[in-house]
Amino acid sequence: MVVVVGAGATGLGVAWDLSLRGLAVTVIEQGDLAHGTSGRFHGLLHSGARYAVRDPNAARECIQENRILRRIAAGSIEAVGGYFVKTPASPDDYGEGWLSAMEATGIPVARVSREVLRAAVPELHPDVEGGYWVPDGVIHGFPLLFRLQKAIEAHGGSVRRHTRLLQVEAGSDGVRRVRVGSASGAEWLGCDALVNAAGPWAGEVSRLFDDRLPMRLSRGVMIIFAERKLAHVVNRLAPPGDGDILVPHDRVTIWGTTDEPTESAAAKPPRPSETRKLLALGRDLFPDMENWRALRAFCGVRPLYQPETAADSRHVTRDFTVIDHARRGGPAGVVSVVGGKWVTFRLMAEKAGDVVTSYLGGGAPSLTAETPLPPLREQAAERQREPWLCECEQAGEWDLAAWPGATLGEWRTRTWFSMGPCQGTFCVHRVANRRLTTANLAEVDAEEAALRSEREQGxxxxxxxxxxxxxxxxxxxxxxxxxxxxx
Amino acid sequence: MRLVVVGQGPAGMLTADWACRLGAEVTVVAAADGSLGLWSGAWDFRNFTDSGEVIRDPWQWWELHGREHGVGWTREHWAHWWTRWRRTWEAAGIPLAGGEELPSHNRFTPTAVGRMVPVFVCPAWQWAVDEPEPVIWVGMEGLADAPIELAGARFRALTGMAASEVCLPKPDAWAPHWSSLAWAVYVESGEGRRWLSEALTRALGGYAGSSPVLMPQVLGEDGCETLIGELEAALERPVREYPLLPPALGGIRIRDRWKRALKRRGVSSITGTVDAVLKDGVHLRASGASLPADAVVLATGGLLGGGLWLSAAGELLNTATGQTVVWSGRMDELAVAGIDTDGTGYRAVGRVVGGFDSDRHGDSGAVNLYTVASAIEALFGKQTAMEGWGTERGGNDGP
Known part of the structure; x- marks a missing residue:
């Protein structure tokens, strides 16, 4: 049995990779799926263009995985394409170096004139000077994670949510068992190999097996606008910095981001001063941005990893690292996978899977790049004649019924109810009434209060x-x- | 006196009504329908203390604590204006629950999710009681806004009283897009009346006793008194409504009846946005025209009503004048931020007046009453405002 800690993209990716290689896996997760960084990103399917100059290795991985995800996760990817836009403020000498880096990393790129660019993205500032098309896209993170869970479970693996890793027992022959705790108590699980995919909590998890990882956590703030303001991703043609990516994500638009060192693995809600500053950075690209209908703001924590000290977290690599702890004097059979991007989760999983497989003495290759993920539910099912419970996101009984016994918070990320412009004001009481069939009043009230508070903070x-x-x-x-x- | 009232929420309509009765030539300018249609139409005096305890005697609370909140009115002064307000609504054809001239204390009224909240005065169609009693809580299949299982469970847990939940099967005419307004139109139609009466009679057949039947607030757009009368006769039980979320039929009925009453009395109404208050009137954005006036009253509401606008830079604006409003910049003080009466240009009434936190305290009716009556006293002089109702047009129904 392989135990994987963390049910974000990385952890579920590792569990899926190992399941396909024929290994038995259990994922443990302290919260719900996407509890950490995987549920708190801008949704960009990177082409790699953003990292071509400074981080060519990460850039190559991005374009490779970008292509693979379009194949294996169709339905959870929007192939919208993106533009790198030159503004009067863009550094003059950046474009040339960027173009040669794009060539070196093999990322497709096409020059577009100012006129074509403005026709494609009318919201852009009239002073933009042209730009380049790149194969950026959009990832629908939550549905993709639910598909991964479904695939893992179909292969006999299990995902245990609201379960924490408490203790790791290892001897000279490597890791033997782990103790996990949940609301129903603590128990020991046999464990032939352990994968730490806890994202921002990877440092904390590594303390449990006495080989502490030096994580560099960095918080990034994002603003969601309530409308789809553009049809393509827009990036600023400049070295990566604050406020330079705008992503059309289904019915909303996400503007990001910032980069600030943090000690907290849990993402604290953005401060008004942070979001106002981020918003102001959009002016030279989108002059009307301040008048767009804001929906909420949120923050994600990047689980960056760099053993040597670097001054600025923007300069820490976005590449990922797979750590075989036995090689650093830690217990055998324990692997951590840290850093990386959402878009490279499959590759991270494959590399971690290689280490685990080789440790366990097997030779099965990774199959994730060739295996499409199952769809979330049968498309043929017809909606019944019934009222919407959530008008903004058009969720009804039919959607709730696909997740029987779910809590209000679980229904939120699975049906998307309460995520629209009213942020739950007009639908939470309706869904709470349905929840009462599987929970008592006190539980429903507590879930409702938690959901309201989470919506309000955003x-x-x-x-x-x-x-x-x-x-x-x-x-x-x-x-x-x-x-x-x-x- | 030519008076321009900006806004037609409860404070704007009350100002227009009273100023008209006192002889002013009143024009209401509003950009939208006003906030009355959002709420059920209950008027609160004061429901909760600063620390959140329920208040049963709001008269005493204002006497003891009014000055801390900047309101120095005596009990007699409150009673005078509450009476005036009550008669104003009755004259507009809005029936109020309870037979007494003025309630001596708060009663309780249910919310759609089964909480019993304090209320001072509310329309006669809404259930309001001194003490909770066993009830029959009715919902309809296909009306998601009436979550009766949740309401019944909470009502039992909070009051210790029995509650039966009855769900009526949806009528043949029902369609998935039906909002509470569509339900109300159907229920008022000939077919809908038959359906409702039969469905209720059948559903309540097994219930002994005379517990009141609580219906979701969809008993007709305007003819709800007739409908309630018919149902009570058929069921031999009291029938009342519990309010739903916005858009709320209770407030819509009040708004429509009150508007008609104001129109009958000669109050003019203009749809438009005021973007400046001048020395001698207001400036209208769309037409660019100025509307002359001897006095201007801003009843534009706060953030929700649109009288205040919070910019992306964190500045709070008075939308009718374009002026910046000074506030602390702290989110928790946003609810109490507001614009005060300008010494020369205008008077402010309703929630737009800062300092009150009506959502938290349950004193929105009192805030409307206090600010409107204060404006009327200032505009007409206290003596005329209190006693000069003989000069009003359209019939004398003052105290």
């Missing part, structure tokens, strides 16, 4: 214009109409 991070008005409506409905006594 709204408060982007509290201006119509979103501020929506927030005021939400406050009034909760207190006056529903009689909630909110803190």
């Amino acid at each position: 709204m408060q991070g982007a509290l201006w214009g119509d979103n501020a008005r929506e927030w005021a409506l939400s406050q009034s409905v909760r207190r006056q109409t529903l009689g909630e006594r909110t803190p």
